[in-house]
Amino acid sequence: MDSKSSDKQDVYRDIPLDPAIALQKVMLSEVDLADNTFRITTCTDLDKLVLSIHKLGLMHPPVLKYNSPGYVIVCGFRRIAACLNLGWTQVPARVLKENFGRFELAQLAIADNALQRSLNLLETSRAMKLLVDVCTDQKQLKTASQDLGLPSSLSVAAKVEKICRLPLKIQEGILADTINMSMALELGRLDPEVGEGLLELFSQLKVGLNKQRELLLLLKEIAKREDIPIPQMIAEKALQDILKPVELDRAVKRQKIRSYLRRRRFPSISRAEEKYEKLVKQLKLGKNINLIPPKDFEGMTYMMTFRFDNREELNNVKEKFEKIIHHPSFGKILDR
C-alpha cells in the first residue's frame, strides 16, 4: 500500500459515512450547479466520462450536501455535469448528514481529488484555499495539508493558496504552461489589465521564465522612469511593429523586443556597447582572437584571448597583435 492509499484511509477514517442511509436519488434540478465552493478539478473535458457513464453507468455516486432549498456538490462536479450531458434528470448520490462541518466537507472534497491523482498547481491552490478557509489554526492546517498530500510547508502553502485568487486569465496562463507560480504571483501583484497584457505578450513570444523576468523588469522600470503605463508601452507602434508581423519568427521577435527594451532602458550603455562592437569589428580580429571589455566599461582592464593549434597559427596571432595595437580603432576603444 503506498502512502497515498494510507492517507486516504486516514482521511475517511473519522468521517461517519453510512452509505446505506446516505445513498439516495437526487433530482439534478435541485443541485446548485453555480456553487463551486468545493470544486477542485480544472478539467472541463467531459467526453470520456460521458462515454464511460453511458456505457457502464455511474460507478461512484457524487457526494452532496443538502443546503436548503437544494444540494451543493462536495465531490463529483464532473460526474454531475456528465449526467446532465446525458440527459439524466436524477442521479444516485451520497447525501451527507447535516452534522458535517465545513472542515470535514473540505477534507472530503480534497481527498476525492488529491488522493487519486496528481493535482495541477491551480487545483492544489483551490484545495489549499479550501483548507485555509476552514482551518481554525496553523497547526490544524499543517496536519490536514500533510494528510491530504498538499504542501505542508506553511510558507509554500501561503503562496500556492494565492494562485486561485488571481485573475482568471492568469490562472489560465498557469494551466496553459505559459507562466509558472512565481511569475503568476508577480503578475498578480500588478493591475489586472497590466498582468493580463504581459501574459498575452509572454504567450505570444513563448518565452521561458528567465526571459519573462527580464522583460518584466525592463518594462516595469521603463514604465517607472518614463511615467507610462505598461499596456500603453506594449501598444506603442515600435513594439507592435515587432510583435505583429506573422512571418517573423518568434525567436527573432524575442531578440528584437529584448534589444529594443534594453536600448530604451539603458540608452547610454547600449550606445557604448554598439560603438564598442563597431570598433571591434573594424579590428577584424578573426575567429581565433577575442577581445573582452571591462564589465559595463567600469574598470580599465581589457582581456584578450587567443587560440591556436600550431606554431604557424600562433605566429599569425602574433602578427595580428601587432596590427591590432597600431589600429586606430583599437586606440578609440582604449580612449573610450
Place this chain on the structure above:
Amino acid sequence: MTLTTLYINQQIADNPTTRSIQARLNVPTEIVQRPQQVYEAISSAADPVQQGKKILYLTRNRGAFFKKCPGTSHYTCCDYQILHIGTFCHMDCTYCVLQTYFHPPILQYFVNHGDLMTELDTVFSQKKILRIGTGEFTDSLIWELWTDVSNQLVQRFGAQNHAVLELKTKTTAIERLQNRAHNRKTIAAWSLNTNHIINTQERATASLAARLKAAARCESWGYPLAFHFDPLVIYEGCEEDYKQVIQDLFANVTADNVVWISLGTLRFPPALKTMIQKRFPDSKIIYEEFITGPDGKMRYFKPLRIKLYRKIIACIRELAPAVLVYLCMEDDEVWRESLGFKPSEIGGLPHMLDASAIRHCNLKPGGS
C-alpha cells in the same frame, strides 16, 4: 520628528548622560536588559526602518569609538576617521544606505562619553593630522536636541592642534555651536542637493536655503565650512539645478572659508534598491542607468558620472577657483576625466585633504 519610546539599557540607566537625555525627552521609557528586546520591537513592525526612527535606544558603545571609514574596494578613499557617537537618523532620505546597513536599523546613542574622551585623548596624543567626523553612521547634529555631545567635542578639539572634527548634517541645529571655543578645529559641513532632490528624496530634512543660511551663521561664528554634494542624482535638468545650488552656496558663504567640497554620484548596495521600491514607491532615482561596480555597488554608468562631475566642477571653478574639490569613491579614470589629474600625482587624496585642513584650520603637523 516624534519619538515614541525611549529604551535604556539597564547597564547605563544611572549614567548622568542617560539621566540628562531622559529628562529632556517626554516619552515613555523602557529599561531593557538586552539589546535584542529593542531589536525585536523594531523588527516586528511592518516597516522596521520607519520604526527604527521612532525609538531612541541609549546604551554604551562596547566597541571602539574610532573607526576607519569603511570606504569600498577599487575606488579612491579619503582616509577619513569616524567618531562613532551613535547610529541611524530620524530624517528619512530615500537613498540612505543606513536603511540596509544596520540590521535592524536603530536610532541608538552611546552614553559612555568617558570612554569616548579617553579614546580621543589617546588619538590626540599621537599628534597626527587627522580628519575625524561623526556624520558617517548618523547625522552629526540630530543629537543636538537631547545631548551635549557636539558641545563637548567642539571644545575638546578646540584645545588641540592636530585633528579636525567635521560635523556633517542636513539639519540647521547649530544654535549650540555659537560662542564655543572651537579654535577653528571644527568644520561645520552640510550635505547639499538641489531643491528638487531635497523635496522629493530627503524627507524631514532642512531646505537648501535653510542649510545655506545655517552655514553662513556658522561662518560668522568663525567656523571653517565644508560641503558635500553627495549623492549627486541624475535627472532631467539636474545640471542646471546643481549649477543653481552652487551659485546659491557662494552667494551665502565665502569661498576662502570652505575647506573642501566633495562630489559623489548616487551609489548603493543592490539591497537598497528593493528597500527604496518598498518604502518609497514614488521615487524614480533607482531607474537611471546603473551598472554594478567591481565593489558590488550600483553606480551610474561611468560616462554619465564624468559628464555630471565636469559640469559641476566647471561651475565651482568659475565661482571659487581655489576651493579644494574632491571625488568620493571614484577611480583614477574618473578623476582624470573630471578634474584633469589623479590623486596619486599630487600625493594622494588623504594628503590633499590634510593639506587643506592644515591651511584652513591652523593644524600643526607633528608640532605641539
